Amino acid sequence: MPRAGLSAAAVTDIAIAIIDDEGVEALTLTAVAKRAGVAAPSLYKHVRSVADLHDHVAAHVVAEMRERLAAAVMGRSLDDATRALMRAYRDYVISYPNRYAVFPQAPPRNPDLAAAADRLLDVALALLRGYGLEGTQAVHAARCLRSVAHGFASLQAAGAFELPENLDISYDYLTGMLTDGIARIAADQAA
Amino acid sequence: MPRAGLSAAAVTDIAIAIIDDEGVEALTLTAVAKRAGVAAPSLYKHVRSVADLHDHVAAHVVAEMRERLAAAVMGRSLDDATRALMRAYRDYVISYPNRYAVFPQAPPRNPDLAAAADRLLDVALALLRGYGLEGTQAVHAARCLRSVAHGFASLQAAGAFELPENLDISYDYLTGMLTDGIARIAADQAA
DNA sequence: GTCCTTGGCTAAGGATAGTAGCTTTTCAGC
DNA sequence: GCTGAAAAGCTACTATCCTTAGCCAAGGAC
Numbered sequence: 001m002p003r004a005g006l007s008a009a010a011v012t013d014i015a016i017a018i019i020d021d022e023g024v025e026a027l028t029l030t031a032v033a034k035r036a037g038v039a040a041p042s043l044y045k046h047v048r049s050v051a052d053l054h055d056h057v058a059a060h061v062v063a064e065m066r067e068r069l070a071a072a073v074m075g076r077s078l079d080d081a082t083r084a085l086m087r088a089y090r091d092y093v094i095s096y097p098n099r100y101a102v103f104p105q106a107p108p109r110n111p112d113l114a115a116a117a118d119r120l121l122d123v124a125l126a127l128l129r130g131y132g133l134e135g136t137q138a139v140h141a142a143r144c145l146r147s148v149a150h151g152f153a154s155l156q157a158a159g160a161f162e163l164p165e166n167l168d169i170s171y172d173y174l175t176g177m178l179t180d181g182i183a184r185i186a187a188d189q190a191a
Numbered sequence: 192m193p194r195a196g197l198s199a200a201a202v203t204d205i206a207i208a209i210i211d212d213e214g215v216e217a218l219t220l221t222a223v224a225k226r227a228g229v230a231a232p233s234l235y236k237h238v239r240s241v242a243d244l245h246d247h248v249a250a251h252v253v254a255e256m257r258e259r260l261a262a263a264v265m266g267r268s269l270d271d272a273t274r275a276l277m278r279a280y281r282d283y284v285i286s287y288p289n290r291y292a293v294f295p296q297a298p299p300r301n302p303d304l305a306a307a308a309d310r311l312l313d314v315a316l317a318l319l320r321g322y323g324l325e326g327t328q329a330v331h332a333a334r335c336l337r338s339v340a341h342g343f344a345s346l347q348a349a350g351a352f353e354l355p356e357n358l359d360i361s362y363d364y365l366t367g368m369l370t371d372g373i374a375r376i377a378a379d380q381a382a
Numbered sequence: 383g384t385c386c387t388t389g390g391c392t393a394a395g396g397a398t399a400g401t402a403g404c405t406t407t408t409c410a411g412c
Numbered sequence: 413g414c415t416g417a418a419a420a421g422c423t424a425c426t427a428t429c430c431t432t433a434g435c436c437a438a439g440g441a442c
Binding site: 003028029030040041044049050 | 428429430431432433437438439
Protein backbone atom coordinates (compact mmCIF):
# COMPACT_ATOMS: atom_id res chain seq x y z
CA MET A 1 0.00 0.00 0.00
CA PRO A 2 1.91 3.04 -1.27
CA ARG A 3 1.28 6.20 0.70
CA ALA A 4 -1.04 8.74 -0.76
CA GLY A 5 0.84 11.56 0.92
CA LEU A 6 -2.24 13.05 2.51
CA SER A 7 -2.31 15.70 5.20
CA ALA A 8 -4.94 17.70 7.01
CA ALA A 9 -4.44 20.53 4.56
CA ALA A 10 -4.65 18.25 1.53
CA VAL A 11 -7.89 16.74 2.82
CA THR A 12 -9.31 20.22 3.32
CA ASP A 13 -8.34 21.15 -0.22
CA ILE A 14 -10.10 18.11 -1.60
CA ALA A 15 -13.16 18.94 0.48
CA ILE A 16 -13.22 22.44 -0.96
CA ALA A 17 -12.88 21.07 -4.48
CA ILE A 18 -15.87 18.82 -3.87
CA ILE A 19 -17.91 21.73 -2.57
CA ASP A 20 -17.00 23.83 -5.58
CA ASP A 21 -17.83 21.05 -8.02
CA GLU A 22 -20.87 19.43 -6.46
CA GLY A 23 -22.13 21.62 -3.65
CA VAL A 24 -21.79 21.40 0.08
CA GLU A 25 -24.24 18.54 0.46
CA ALA A 26 -21.91 16.36 -1.64
CA LEU A 27 -19.16 16.71 0.93
CA THR A 28 -18.95 13.28 2.55
CA LEU A 29 -15.96 11.37 3.79
CA THR A 30 -16.67 8.76 1.15
CA ALA A 31 -16.42 11.38 -1.57
CA VAL A 32 -13.21 12.80 -0.14
CA ALA A 33 -11.70 9.33 0.15
CA LYS A 34 -12.60 8.54 -3.43
CA ARG A 35 -10.87 11.68 -4.73
CA ALA A 36 -7.87 11.07 -2.49
CA GLY A 37 -7.60 7.48 -3.71
CA VAL A 38 -7.84 6.16 -0.20
CA ALA A 39 -10.25 4.15 1.92
CA ALA A 40 -12.67 6.23 3.92
CA PRO A 41 -11.43 5.29 7.41
CA SER A 42 -7.92 6.37 6.47
CA LEU A 43 -9.11 9.94 6.54
CA TYR A 44 -9.38 9.75 10.30
CA LYS A 45 -5.60 9.93 10.42
CA HIS A 46 -5.93 13.53 9.26
CA VAL A 47 -9.36 14.62 10.40
CA ARG A 48 -11.21 14.14 13.64
CA SER A 49 -14.68 13.85 12.19
CA VAL A 50 -16.86 15.10 9.40
CA ALA A 51 -17.83 18.06 11.56
CA ASP A 52 -14.17 18.79 12.09
CA LEU A 53 -13.60 18.72 8.34
CA HIS A 54 -16.47 21.14 7.94
CA ASP A 55 -14.84 23.45 10.44
CA HIS A 56 -11.54 23.31 8.60
CA VAL A 57 -13.24 24.17 5.35
CA ALA A 58 -15.13 26.99 7.03
CA ALA A 59 -11.94 28.37 8.53
CA HIS A 60 -10.36 28.34 5.08
CA VAL A 61 -13.32 30.15 3.58
CA VAL A 62 -13.43 32.75 6.32
CA ALA A 63 -9.69 33.40 6.05
CA GLU A 64 -9.89 33.63 2.28
CA MET A 65 -12.74 36.07 2.55
CA ARG A 66 -10.94 38.13 5.15
CA GLU A 67 -7.97 38.48 2.79
CA ARG A 68 -10.18 39.68 -0.02
CA LEU A 69 -12.09 42.12 2.13
CA ALA A 70 -8.93 43.47 3.72
CA ALA A 71 -7.37 43.96 0.31
CA ALA A 72 -10.49 45.71 -0.91
CA VAL A 73 -10.65 48.27 1.86
CA MET A 74 -6.90 48.85 1.86
CA GLY A 75 -6.12 52.45 1.01
CA ARG A 76 -9.75 53.50 1.17
CA SER A 77 -11.87 54.96 3.90
CA LEU A 78 -15.42 55.80 4.85
CA ASP A 79 -18.11 55.20 2.23
CA ASP A 80 -15.52 54.45 -0.39
CA ALA A 81 -14.19 51.65 1.78
CA THR A 82 -17.66 50.44 2.70
CA ARG A 83 -18.62 50.19 -0.93
CA ALA A 84 -15.41 48.33 -1.71
CA LEU A 85 -16.05 45.92 1.14
CA MET A 86 -19.58 45.23 0.02
CA ARG A 87 -18.40 44.73 -3.54
CA ALA A 88 -15.69 42.32 -2.41
CA TYR A 89 -18.14 40.41 -0.24
CA ARG A 90 -20.45 39.85 -3.14
CA ASP A 91 -17.60 39.14 -5.55
CA TYR A 92 -16.50 36.33 -3.30
CA VAL A 93 -19.92 34.74 -3.46
CA ILE A 94 -19.94 35.09 -7.22
CA SER A 95 -16.47 33.55 -7.50
CA TYR A 96 -17.30 30.60 -5.27
CA PRO A 97 -21.05 30.27 -5.06
CA ASN A 98 -20.95 26.94 -3.25
CA ARG A 99 -18.44 27.92 -0.62
CA TYR A 100 -20.59 30.50 1.05
CA ALA A 101 -22.86 27.72 2.31
CA VAL A 102 -20.22 26.73 4.88
CA PHE A 103 -19.79 30.26 6.11
CA PRO A 104 -20.44 30.10 9.84
CA GLN A 105 -23.50 31.98 11.05
CA ALA A 106 -23.56 30.93 14.67
CA PRO A 107 -20.53 31.83 16.77
CA PRO A 108 -18.24 28.85 16.15
CA ARG A 109 -17.21 26.65 19.08
CA ASN A 110 -14.14 25.46 17.17
CA PRO A 111 -11.34 27.73 18.38
CA ASP A 112 -9.50 28.00 15.05
CA LEU A 113 -12.68 28.89 13.27
CA ALA A 114 -13.63 31.37 15.94
CA ALA A 115 -10.23 33.02 15.59
CA ALA A 116 -10.65 33.26 11.83
CA ALA A 117 -14.08 34.79 12.31
CA ASP A 118 -12.68 37.32 14.76
CA ARG A 119 -10.04 38.40 12.28
CA LEU A 120 -12.75 38.91 9.70
CA LEU A 121 -14.74 40.98 12.15
CA ASP A 122 -11.64 43.09 12.76
CA VAL A 123 -11.73 44.25 9.16
CA ALA A 124 -15.25 45.55 9.64
CA LEU A 125 -14.43 47.17 12.96
CA ALA A 126 -11.43 48.94 11.46
CA LEU A 127 -13.64 50.25 8.71
CA LEU A 128 -16.19 51.51 11.20
CA ARG A 129 -13.52 53.14 13.32
CA GLY A 130 -12.89 55.37 10.34
CA TYR A 131 -16.40 56.72 10.85
CA GLY A 132 -15.55 57.44 14.47
CA LEU A 133 -17.61 54.46 15.56
CA GLU A 134 -16.55 52.76 18.76
CA GLY A 135 -18.16 50.68 21.46
CA THR A 136 -21.91 50.28 21.46
CA GLN A 137 -22.53 52.19 18.27
CA ALA A 138 -19.86 50.20 16.46
CA VAL A 139 -21.64 47.01 17.51
CA HIS A 140 -24.91 48.25 16.04
CA ALA A 141 -23.19 49.29 12.83
CA ALA A 142 -21.35 45.98 12.55
CA ARG A 143 -24.59 44.09 13.00
CA CYS A 144 -26.20 46.13 10.26
CA LEU A 145 -23.27 45.61 7.94
CA ARG A 146 -23.21 41.92 8.57
CA SER A 147 -26.96 41.50 8.19
CA VAL A 148 -27.07 43.28 4.88
CA ALA A 149 -23.99 41.64 3.39
CA HIS A 150 -24.91 38.19 4.63
CA GLY A 151 -28.55 38.50 3.69
CA PHE A 152 -27.84 39.34 0.11
CA ALA A 153 -24.92 36.94 -0.20
CA SER A 154 -26.74 33.95 1.23
CA LEU A 155 -29.73 34.58 -0.99
CA GLN A 156 -27.58 35.01 -4.06
CA ALA A 157 -25.53 31.91 -3.24
CA ALA A 158 -28.74 29.93 -2.84
CA GLY A 159 -29.95 31.13 -6.23
CA ALA A 160 -32.83 33.14 -4.82
CA PHE A 161 -32.69 35.96 -7.35
CA GLU A 162 -34.23 34.62 -10.51
CA LEU A 163 -35.76 37.64 -12.15
CA PRO A 164 -33.91 39.25 -15.04
CA GLU A 165 -33.60 42.62 -13.34
CA ASN A 166 -29.97 43.65 -12.96
CA LEU A 167 -28.61 42.41 -9.66
CA ASP A 168 -25.85 45.01 -9.61
CA ILE A 169 -28.45 47.74 -9.36
CA SER A 170 -30.24 46.00 -6.51
CA TYR A 171 -26.96 45.63 -4.70
CA ASP A 172 -26.04 49.25 -5.30
CA TYR A 173 -29.27 50.29 -3.64
CA LEU A 174 -28.51 48.04 -0.72
CA THR A 175 -25.00 49.42 -0.44
CA GLY A 176 -26.36 52.94 -0.50
CA MET A 177 -28.76 52.11 2.31
CA LEU A 178 -25.87 50.85 4.32
CA THR A 179 -23.59 53.83 3.84
CA ASP A 180 -26.42 56.20 4.69
CA GLY A 181 -27.30 54.09 7.69
CA ILE A 182 -23.76 54.00 8.99
CA ALA A 183 -23.60 57.77 8.66
CA ARG A 184 -26.73 57.95 10.75
CA ILE A 185 -25.30 55.70 13.44
CA ALA A 186 -22.09 57.74 13.46
CA ALA A 187 -24.12 60.93 13.82
CA ASP A 188 -25.98 59.44 16.79
CA GLN A 189 -22.67 58.56 18.36
CA ALA A 190 -21.38 62.09 17.93
CA ALA A 191 -24.53 63.50 19.52
CA MET B 192 -51.85 -3.23 15.45
CA PRO B 193 -54.27 -0.45 16.29
CA ARG B 194 -54.19 2.49 13.92
CA ALA B 195 -52.35 5.56 15.04
CA GLY B 196 -54.64 7.78 13.00
CA LEU B 197 -51.84 9.55 11.22
CA SER B 198 -52.18 11.82 8.22
CA ALA B 199 -49.87 13.98 6.18
CA ALA B 200 -50.90 16.97 8.28
CA ALA B 201 -50.34 15.13 11.56
CA VAL B 202 -46.88 14.04 10.43
CA THR B 203 -46.05 17.63 9.51
CA ASP B 204 -47.23 18.81 12.92
CA ILE B 205 -44.99 16.27 14.64
CA ALA B 206 -42.08 17.35 12.47
CA ILE B 207 -42.61 20.96 13.48
CA ALA B 208 -42.78 19.98 17.14
CA ILE B 209 -39.45 18.19 16.78
CA ILE B 210 -37.90 21.23 15.13
CA ASP B 211 -39.20 23.50 17.87
CA ASP B 212 -37.95 21.19 20.61
CA GLU B 213 -34.67 19.93 19.25
CA GLY B 214 -33.74 21.93 16.18
CA VAL B 215 -34.01 21.21 12.50
CA GLU B 216 -31.08 18.76 12.46
CA ALA B 217 -33.04 16.50 14.81
CA LEU B 218 -35.80 16.08 12.23
CA THR B 219 -35.41 12.49 11.04
CA LEU B 220 -38.01 9.95 10.07
CA THR B 221 -36.92 7.85 13.02
CA ALA B 222 -37.62 10.73 15.38
CA VAL B 223 -41.01 11.41 13.80
CA ALA B 224 -41.91 7.73 13.95
CA LYS B 225 -40.97 7.55 17.61
CA ARG B 226 -43.21 10.49 18.51
CA ALA B 227 -46.02 9.14 16.39
CA GLY B 228 -45.74 5.73 18.04
CA VAL B 229 -45.26 4.04 14.71
CA ALA B 230 -42.51 2.18 12.85
CA ALA B 231 -40.43 4.38 10.60
CA PRO B 232 -41.43 2.83 7.26
CA SER B 233 -45.08 3.44 8.08
CA LEU B 234 -44.48 7.13 7.57
CA TYR B 235 -44.11 6.53 3.85
CA LYS B 236 -47.87 6.07 3.72
CA HIS B 237 -48.17 9.77 4.45
CA VAL B 238 -44.96 11.28 3.15
CA ARG B 239 -43.04 10.74 -0.04
CA SER B 240 -39.57 11.21 1.40
CA VAL B 241 -37.69 13.12 4.01
CA ALA B 242 -37.20 15.95 1.52
CA ASP B 243 -40.94 15.97 0.94
CA LEU B 244 -41.53 16.26 4.68
CA HIS B 245 -39.10 19.15 4.77
CA ASP B 246 -41.07 20.86 2.02
CA HIS B 247 -44.32 20.39 3.90
CA VAL B 248 -42.81 21.90 7.01
CA ALA B 249 -41.39 24.77 4.99
CA ALA B 250 -44.76 25.42 3.37
CA HIS B 251 -46.35 25.55 6.81
CA VAL B 252 -43.74 27.98 8.06
CA VAL B 253 -44.03 30.23 5.02
CA ALA B 254 -47.82 30.28 5.24
CA GLU B 255 -47.71 31.00 8.95
CA MET B 256 -45.27 33.82 8.39
CA ARG B 257 -47.35 35.25 5.59
CA GLU B 258 -50.36 35.39 7.89
CA ARG B 259 -48.41 37.24 10.52
CA LEU B 260 -46.89 39.69 8.09
CA ALA B 261 -50.20 40.32 6.36
CA ALA B 262 -51.87 40.97 9.71
CA ALA B 263 -49.08 43.33 10.69
CA VAL B 264 -49.29 45.54 7.62
CA MET B 265 -53.07 45.52 7.57
CA GLY B 266 -54.42 49.02 8.00
CA ARG B 267 -50.99 50.60 7.70
CA SER B 268 -49.11 52.05 4.78
CA LEU B 269 -45.72 53.31 3.70
CA ASP B 270 -43.00 53.47 6.36
CA ASP B 271 -45.48 52.63 9.07
CA ALA B 272 -46.33 49.42 7.25
CA THR B 273 -42.69 48.67 6.47
CA ARG B 274 -41.74 49.02 10.09
CA ALA B 275 -44.63 46.78 11.12
CA LEU B 276 -43.60 44.18 8.58
CA MET B 277 -40.01 44.19 9.73
CA ARG B 278 -41.12 43.93 13.33
CA ALA B 279 -43.42 41.02 12.54
CA TYR B 280 -40.68 39.29 10.58
CA ARG B 281 -38.33 39.43 13.52
CA ASP B 282 -41.06 38.58 16.01
CA TYR B 283 -41.67 35.39 14.12
CA VAL B 284 -38.05 34.39 14.45
CA ILE B 285 -38.13 35.19 18.15
CA SER B 286 -41.32 33.16 18.61
CA TYR B 287 -40.01 30.13 16.76
CA PRO B 288 -36.24 30.39 16.56
CA ASN B 289 -35.77 26.91 15.16
CA ARG B 290 -38.38 27.13 12.47
CA TYR B 291 -36.66 29.81 10.48
CA ALA B 292 -33.95 27.31 9.54
CA VAL B 293 -36.36 25.61 7.14
CA PHE B 294 -37.35 28.86 5.49
CA PRO B 295 -36.64 28.33 1.79
CA GLN B 296 -33.91 30.50 0.33
CA ALA B 297 -33.63 29.03 -3.12
CA PRO B 298 -36.74 29.19 -5.31
CA PRO B 299 -38.54 25.98 -4.30
CA ARG B 300 -39.15 23.30 -6.93
CA ASN B 301 -42.01 21.88 -4.86
CA PRO B 302 -45.14 23.51 -6.33
CA ASP B 303 -47.04 23.88 -3.06
CA LEU B 304 -44.08 25.47 -1.40
CA ALA B 305 -43.50 27.75 -4.37
CA ALA B 306 -47.13 28.87 -4.19
CA ALA B 307 -46.79 29.62 -0.49
CA ALA B 308 -43.64 31.62 -1.17
CA ASP B 309 -45.42 33.57 -3.89
CA ARG B 310 -48.22 34.51 -1.53
CA LEU B 311 -45.63 35.74 0.94
CA LEU B 312 -43.98 37.80 -1.76
CA ASP B 313 -47.37 39.31 -2.59
CA VAL B 314 -47.50 40.88 0.85
CA ALA B 315 -44.23 42.66 0.18
CA LEU B 316 -45.26 43.71 -3.30
CA ALA B 317 -48.53 45.15 -2.01
CA LEU B 318 -46.58 47.12 0.55
CA LEU B 319 -44.23 48.46 -2.10
CA ARG B 320 -47.09 49.36 -4.37
CA GLY B 321 -48.11 51.82 -1.69
CA TYR B 322 -44.86 53.63 -2.37
CA GLY B 323 -45.76 53.76 -6.05
CA LEU B 324 -43.24 51.04 -6.78
CA GLU B 325 -43.99 48.83 -9.75
CA GLY B 326 -42.06 46.70 -12.19
CA THR B 327 -38.29 46.90 -12.16
CA GLN B 328 -38.01 49.26 -9.22
CA ALA B 329 -40.35 47.11 -7.17
CA VAL B 330 -38.08 44.15 -7.85
CA HIS B 331 -35.06 46.06 -6.58
CA ALA B 332 -36.95 47.19 -3.51
CA ALA B 333 -38.25 43.69 -2.80
CA ARG B 334 -34.74 42.29 -3.05
CA CYS B 335 -33.50 44.88 -0.58
CA LEU B 336 -36.34 44.19 1.80
CA ARG B 337 -35.79 40.50 1.62
CA SER B 338 -32.03 40.72 2.01
CA VAL B 339 -32.25 42.88 5.09
CA ALA B 340 -35.04 40.96 6.79
CA HIS B 341 -33.58 37.58 5.96
CA GLY B 342 -30.04 38.57 6.81
CA PHE B 343 -30.90 39.73 10.28
CA ALA B 344 -33.41 36.94 10.90
CA SER B 345 -31.12 34.14 9.84
CA LEU B 346 -28.29 35.48 11.93
CA GLN B 347 -30.50 35.94 14.95
CA ALA B 348 -32.03 32.47 14.52
CA ALA B 349 -28.53 31.01 14.33
CA GLY B 350 -27.56 32.76 17.53
CA ALA B 351 -25.03 35.04 15.87
CA PHE B 352 -25.65 38.08 18.04
CA GLU B 353 -23.94 37.39 21.32
CA LEU B 354 -22.93 40.79 22.58
CA PRO B 355 -25.04 42.42 25.26
CA GLU B 356 -25.86 45.48 23.18
CA ASN B 357 -29.61 45.86 22.72
CA LEU B 358 -30.74 44.03 19.61
CA ASP B 359 -33.87 46.14 19.27
CA ILE B 360 -31.73 49.19 18.66
CA SER B 361 -29.65 47.44 16.03
CA TYR B 362 -32.82 46.33 14.30
CA ASP B 363 -34.31 49.80 14.47
CA TYR B 364 -31.28 51.14 12.67
CA LEU B 365 -31.63 48.46 10.05
CA THR B 366 -35.31 49.22 9.64
CA GLY B 367 -34.52 52.90 9.28
CA MET B 368 -32.00 52.12 6.55
CA LEU B 369 -34.64 50.16 4.74
CA THR B 370 -37.36 52.79 4.87
CA ASP B 371 -34.93 55.47 3.71
CA GLY B 372 -33.70 53.17 0.98
CA ILE B 373 -37.16 52.36 -0.26
CA ALA B 374 -37.93 56.07 -0.38
CA ARG B 375 -34.82 56.48 -2.50
CA ILE B 376 -35.87 53.73 -4.90
CA ALA B 377 -39.34 55.22 -5.13
CA ALA B 378 -37.85 58.63 -5.89
CA ASP B 379 -35.76 57.09 -8.67
CA GLN B 380 -38.88 55.52 -10.10
CA ALA B 381 -40.71 58.83 -10.09
CA ALA B 382 -37.79 60.50 -11.86
C1' DG C 383 20.13 -2.24 9.82
C1' DT C 384 16.69 -1.78 13.34
C1' DC C 385 12.82 0.47 15.55
C1' DC C 386 9.11 3.37 16.10
C1' DT C 387 5.98 6.57 14.32
C1' DT C 388 2.89 7.34 10.79
C1' DG C 389 -0.41 6.37 7.40
C1' DG C 390 -2.50 3.18 5.16
C1' DC C 391 -5.81 -1.11 5.28
C1' DT C 392 -10.01 -4.46 6.37
C1' DA C 393 -13.71 -5.63 9.33
C1' DA C 394 -17.45 -4.36 11.80
C1' DG C 395 -21.20 -1.69 14.03
C1' DG C 396 -24.76 1.93 14.41
C1' DA C 397 -27.78 5.49 12.36
C1' DT C 398 -30.61 6.85 8.61
C1' DA C 399 -33.46 6.72 4.19
C1' DG C 400 -35.93 4.01 1.49
C1' DT C 401 -38.20 -0.48 -0.82
C1' DA C 402 -40.81 -4.82 -0.92
C1' DG C 403 -44.24 -7.35 0.40
C1' DC C 404 -47.42 -9.01 3.93
C1' DT C 405 -51.41 -8.31 7.31
C1' DT C 406 -54.98 -5.97 9.53
C1' DT C 407 -58.16 -2.36 9.99
C1' DT C 408 -61.86 0.27 8.37
C1' DC C 409 -65.50 1.47 5.89
C1' DA C 410 -68.60 1.76 1.64
C1' DG C 411 -72.00 -0.62 -0.60
C1' DC C 412 -74.94 -4.17 -0.84
C1' DG D 413 -74.69 -7.67 9.08
C1' DC D 414 -71.42 -9.39 5.19
C1' DT D 415 -67.96 -8.66 1.93
C1' DG D 416 -64.29 -6.76 -0.55
C1' DA D 417 -61.04 -3.37 -1.42
C1' DA D 418 -58.33 0.56 -0.12
C1' DA D 419 -55.65 2.40 3.44
C1' DA D 420 -52.47 2.02 7.16
C1' DG D 421 -49.91 -0.53 9.76
C1' DC D 422 -45.97 -4.11 10.20
C1' DT D 423 -41.27 -6.88 9.49
C1' DA D 424 -37.40 -7.71 6.77
C1' DC D 425 -34.03 -5.99 3.95
C1' DT D 426 -30.68 -2.95 1.27
C1' DA D 427 -27.65 0.97 0.63
C1' DT D 428 -25.11 4.83 2.29
C1' DC D 429 -22.67 7.15 5.63
C1' DC D 430 -19.89 7.92 9.90
C1' DT D 431 -17.04 5.93 13.07
C1' DT D 432 -14.12 2.63 15.93
C1' DA D 433 -10.90 -1.20 16.46
C1' DG D 434 -7.11 -3.40 15.39
C1' DC D 435 -3.67 -4.93 12.01
C1' DC D 436 0.32 -4.11 8.75
C1' DA D 437 3.57 -1.75 5.80
C1' DA D 438 6.49 2.49 4.79
C1' DG D 439 10.00 5.16 5.86
C1' DG D 440 12.84 8.11 8.43
C1' DA D 441 16.02 8.55 12.98
C1' DC D 442 19.55 6.74 15.03
